[in-house]
Amino acid sequence: MHRRLLPAVVAVGAALIVAACGSSDDNTSTGKASNSKAAAGGEPFSGAKAGEGKKGGSLTALASGDVDYVDPGQTYYAFGNMIHYAVNRTLYSYGPGDIDKPRPDIAASEPEISADQKTMTIKLRPGIKFAPPVNRAVTSKDVKYAFERAFSANVPSPYAAAYFSDVVGAPKKLGAIKDIPGIETPDDQTLVFKLTTPSAALVSQALAMPISTPVPKEYAAKFDAHQPSTYDQYVAFTGPYMYKNDSSGKLVGRKPGKSIELVRNPNWDPKTDYRPAYLDSITVEEGNDDAVSSARRILKGQSLVQGDGTTPAPVIKTAVQQDKDQIALIPSGGYRMISMNSSIKPFDNLNVRKAVLAAADRQALLLTRGGKMIGDLATHFLPSDFPGFADAGGLKGTGADFLASPSGNMDLAKKYMLAAKKEDPSLPIDANGMWTGGEKLLMVAANADPGKKTAEVALQQFQKLGFNVNFRTAPQDTLYTKFCNVPKAQVVVCPNVGFQKDFYDPQSLLDPVFNGKNILPQNNSNWSQLNVPAINDAMAKAAALPAGPQRNKAWGEIDKMVTEQAPAIPFIWDKVPTVESANVRGVVNEYSTSWDLSFTSLK
Numbered sequence: 001m002h003r004r005l006l007p008a009v010v011a012v013g014a015a016l017i018v019a020a021c022g023s024s025d026d027n028t029s030t031g032k033a034s035n036s037k038a039a040a041g042g043e044p045f046s047g048a049k050a051g052e053g054k055k056g057g058s059l060t061a062l063a064s065g066d067v068d069y070v071d072p073g074q075t076y077y078a079f080g081n082m083i084h085y086a087v088n089r090t091l092y093s094y095g096p097g098d099i100d101k102p103r104p105d106i107a108a109s110e111p112e113i114s115a116d117q118k119t120m121t122i123k124l125r126p127g128i129k130f131a132p133p134v135n136r137a138v139t140s141k142d143v144k145y146a147f148e149r150a151f152s153a154n155v156p157s158p159y160a161a162a163y164f165s166d167v168v169g170a171p172k173k174l175g176a177i178k179d180i181p182g183i184e185t186p187d188d189q190t191l192v193f194k195l196t197t198p199s200a201a202l203v204s205q206a207l208a209m210p211i212s213t214p215v216p217k218e219y220a221a222k223f224d225a226h227q228p229s230t231y232d233q234y235v236a237f238t239g240p241y242m243y244k245n246d247s248s249g250k251l252v253g254r255k256p257g258k259s260i261e262l263v264r265n266p267n268w269d270p271k272t273d274y275r276p277a278y279l280d281s282i283t284v285e286e287g288n289d290d291a292v293s294s295a296r297r298i299l300k301g302q303s304l305v306q307g308d309g310t311t312p313a314p315v316i317k318t319a320v321q322q323d324k325d326q327i328a329l330i331p332s333g334g335y336r337m338i339s340m341n342s343s344i345k346p347f348d349n350l351n352v353r354k355a356v357l358a359a360a361d362r363q364a365l366l367l368t369r370g371g372k373m374i375g376d377l378a379t380h381f382l383p384s385d386f387p388g389f390a391d392a393g394g395l396k397g398t399g400a401d402f403l404a405s406p407s408g409n410m411d412l413a414k415k416y417m418l419a420a421k422k423e424d425p426s427l428p429i430d431a432n433g434m435w436t437g438g439e440k441l442l443m444v445a446a447n448a449d450p451g452k453k454t455a456e457v458a459l460q461q462f463q464k465l466g467f468n469v470n471f472r473t474a475p476q477d478t479l480y481t482k483f484c485n486v487p488k489a490q491v492v493v494c495p496n497v498g499f500q501k502d503f504y505d506p507q508s509l510l511d512p513v514f515n516g517k518n519i520l521p522q523n524n525s526n527w528s529q530l531n532v533p534a535i536n537d538a539m540a541k542a543a544a545l546p547a548g549p550q551r552n553k554a555w556g557e558i559d560k561m562v563t564e565q566a567p568a569i570p571f572i573w574d575k576v577p578t579v580e581s582a583n584v585r586g587v588v589n590e591y592s593t594s595w596d597l598s599f600t601s602l603k
Contacts, residue, residue, distance in 0.1 A: 017074045047328040047580075047588040050096040053278040053601030059584065060283045061595070062294045063307030066256045070243065071232040072213035073150040076158045078576075079308035079432035082205035082594040084210050086282065087262060089238040091122060091143065091191075091203075091212040095274060096599055099385060099504055102208035103274065103549065106138060106238070108189075110406060111207070117198030117544055122207075129267040131237040133249045134216050138238060139188040142214035144180070149220070152177040154229045159502065160432070162512075163206035168194040177224060196542040201551060205503045208591075214238060214443040240268045240277030240598055259429035260284035262597075286542040291315075293578055299323050303602060304581040305595045313370065314522050319579055320373070326582060329374070329575040330593045334500030334509070335381050336369070337568035338458045339484075339527040341492045346427060346435070351420035353566035355433070358402040359413035360461050365571040368454040374577065378570035379403055382556065388506035391556020398560040403570075413465060435466035443493040444483040447473035455495040458569070462493065469493070485524050494527045497568075503591070506555035507543055514562045515539050535561050 067083050067410035069075040075084050085093060092102035096569040106128055106179050112121040128138045135263040147164065153174040164170055168182025184192040195203060216236055223231035234249040237549035242265040244253030251439060253261035262282040270277070284307055295315040298304040311319070311327070340347040340356065347353055366377050379397030382389045397403055402412060414433030428437040443457030443462070452473060462469055474483060476496070484494040502508050502577060512518055516531025542554035563570075576593040580586040589596035 002035050008435070027061050029261070029467070042233045043200060047595075048585045048600075050216055050277065050295045050587050050596075052587055053276060053587075053599065054603065055278050055601070056280055057278075057303065057602040058283065058304060059279050059303055059592040059597070059600065059602065060285055061305050061307035061597075062288045062298060063284055063286045064291065064294075066286055067260070068234055070228065070235050070251065070254065071155065072210040072215070072235070073146065073155040073157050073229075074232070078593055081210070081592040082307070083260065083262075084213075085239070085592060086277075086597040087235075087237045087239040087265075088130065088210065088213045088245060089161055090208055090210060090274070092326055092591065094208055094503075096466045096587050096589050096596050099590055100387070101504065102205065106212075106214065107142070107207075111200075111204050113204065113546065117200040117546065118195045120195075120200050120204055122193075124189045124191065125272055126189065127269055127272045128238055129269070130214075130216060130219075131242045131265045131267050132245070133247060134236040135267060136216070137188075138214045139551050141188070142216050142374045143191055143212060144183045144185050145217040145220075146213055146215040147183055148180050149177050149215060151180070152224070154224055154227045155231070156228075157211055159206075159209065160211060163209070163502075164211070166195045166197050166199045166203060168196055168395060168396060174528075178456050186384070200598050201545060201547045202505055202507055202543060205505045205547070207509075208456075208461040208503055211495075237265055238268075240265055240270075240273065240275055241282060256286075258286055260286070275598035276601075277291065277598050279597070282597055292599060298579050298581055299326055301581050302583050305584055305586055305600065306578045306580070307594075311579050315375070315579065316370075316577050317337065323579075323582070324371075327577060327579050328586065328588045328595075329577050330588050330590055331384060332375075332574040332576050332593055333383055333386060333504070333590070334498055334571055334574060335378050335383055336454075336496075336498035336572045336574065337378070337381075337570045338365070338495045339497050339568040340566075341490075341494075341527070341529055342531075343529040344441075344486075344492050346420070346437070347492065349420045349424060349427070350566065351416045351423060352427075354402045355413045355416035355420065355465065356462065357400075357569055358405075358416055359408050359410055359465055360569045360571075361406075361408040361457075362403075362569065362571040364404045364457050364573075365454060365569070368450055368457050369572050369574070370450075373575075375572040375574045377406055378573050380559050381513075381570055382506055382559045383509075383573035383594045386501070386506065386509070386552045387504055387552040388556040389557060391553045392559035392563075393556075398563045400566075402566060403563070408461070410464075417465070433465075438466050438468060440470040441492040442470045442472065443495060444472050444473065444474055444479055444489075444491050446476050446479055446496045448476070450498040451476065458493070458495040458527070484524060484527050487524055487529060497527050498574075499525070500574075501591075505547070506552060506559070510555060510558055510562065511539055511543070514567065526586040530562070530565060530567045532561075535565070 077596040091107045093105040149155045150160040151171045169180045182194040185302045241262040243251040244261045291312045376542040417433035483489045483491050512525045514530050519526045545551040585601045587596045587599035
């Protein structure tokens with residue numbers, strides 16, 4: 001349903017952290033931000049400032065694989081987004097530095113939202129045209145059709161139902177492409193969304209996702225008639241760049257697993273866009289399976305940036321020590337945690353869960369991902385600099401005593417275990433606060449590092465309280481689809497789960513993971529199966545609030561409520577490392593957690 005965090009960062013280790021802490025040089029001559037805070041585990045390397053690039057030249061991005069989809073109705077993951085926002089325009093989008101809210105893109109201004117939060121009216125910017133072979137102006141009907149096709153079986157969007165099911169008449173199940181009466185087009189430059197619930201605050205931010213990319217029905221319908229749609233091979237673009245295509249629109253610039261060739265869109269008008277689009281062309285070179293070699297090639301080469309994947313630990317260490325102005329660490333807008341199933345004994349007992357958190361050495365868990373260089377120690381769930389983060393307590397945390405000690409507090413853990421015993425004398429807890437039950441608790445972990453290492457450290461922390469754990473490993477996709485996402489699998493501990501933003505709204509990070517109403521038989525992301533009526537009700541009320549300080553405060557309070565329930569051990573707010581060549585003036589996009597190809601240039 002959402003972009004779940006993947007085990008993408010190889011553990012860096014204490015040596016890198018120590019080496020990094022000695023670095024404090026500035027690189028103001030290249031427009032780079034100071035690296036001193038990043039080296040100390042604070043602000044990330046920020047890359048170049050937007051809007052100061054030089055026109056011309058060609059850039060190559062090195063990638064191991066291909067984008068998930070070119071079709072805007074289906075693309076979802078970070079690498080797909082990196083390319084998508086260079087070749088397409090959405091109603092709203094996040095430019096570099098935009099973390100509070102998206103800016104108008106195809107839309108001419110912010111949406112006009114009714115007082116009851118059930119109607120959104122959006123005016124479109126004139127003068128935006130589709131690339132060849134469509135060659136006509138974008139209209140509101142193109143955006144309406146984009147949504148209608150995304151609810152179909154032929155173009156199954158991974159998130160249409162999650163964010164847009166409140167639109168009046170939105171299909172409840174996948175089928176043929178149908179009219180959605182709740183999306184109205186009174187004229188070519190006006191869109192109106194009618195909602196069944198007061199959910200405009202959330203839905204309006206979701207309009208920045210690729211689903212709102214216009215799709216010309218008269219051109220795409222013949223491709224959408226196939227199952228699956230073949231529009232993925234014939235997309236009509238609206239951004240400053242486009243996949244190289246032929247006269248029929250076929251994307252000859254995409255060779256899956258080998259390369260992507262982006263060229264200028266001849267119909268793009270810079271007067272209608274906030275993107276500077278400095279580069280003449282962009283090539284993605286795929287099949288670079290050796291992450292260490294490709295990252296080193298980028299650092300030592302010319303006109304190269306990292307595409308998909310992540311920068312391996314040895315290269316991060318080298319870059320921090322020797323090439324500080326060639327690496328960026330981008331906050332992921334997410335969190336990682338060790339979840340406990342609150343529907344299964346003994347973790348149905350709040351005091352037992354609090355005991356686990358009190359005993360947890362979160363510093364050790366943080367080190368399995370690379371330490372402070374690769375993320376801040378999480379003290380609750382809403383991540384650093386995210387709406388609601390400060391309202392939930394910021395870096396200091398919510399004030400929960402069982403999260404006060406980053407390295408764990410066994411005396412406090414004992415206190416909570418004994419409190420659980422007093423509450424329920426049948427619990428097998430001895431006078432020392434140790435669990436003495438013989439039943440094995442199922443923990444399913446990733447079978448590869450760093451996820452496996454994180455799970456092994458977590459295993460030790462459960463064992464030191466006396467828990468008997470049945471430790472199993474599985475590939476990351478299987479871990480989700482067969483175990484942690486399936487309640488009937490009866491997994492007690494999921495040590496490799498977490499959530500990453502779809503956009504900058506706190507509801508999108510807390511509601512799917514901790515709302516009891518979202519516990520599903522399949523594709524369940526409420527891994528702890530937390531179902532607290534007071535939290536569910538607070539979420540329902542907060543969801544109806546308009547975007548702004550009041551909404552952020554409400555969700556910050558919900559973060560505190562969730563943290564107090566101790567459903568999981570939060571241990572890291574990730575940063576995504578990515579590298580560039582010395583002659584590249586790379587600008588990062590915090591939303592896509594990648595280089596922003598429409599702002600990046602050559603020196």
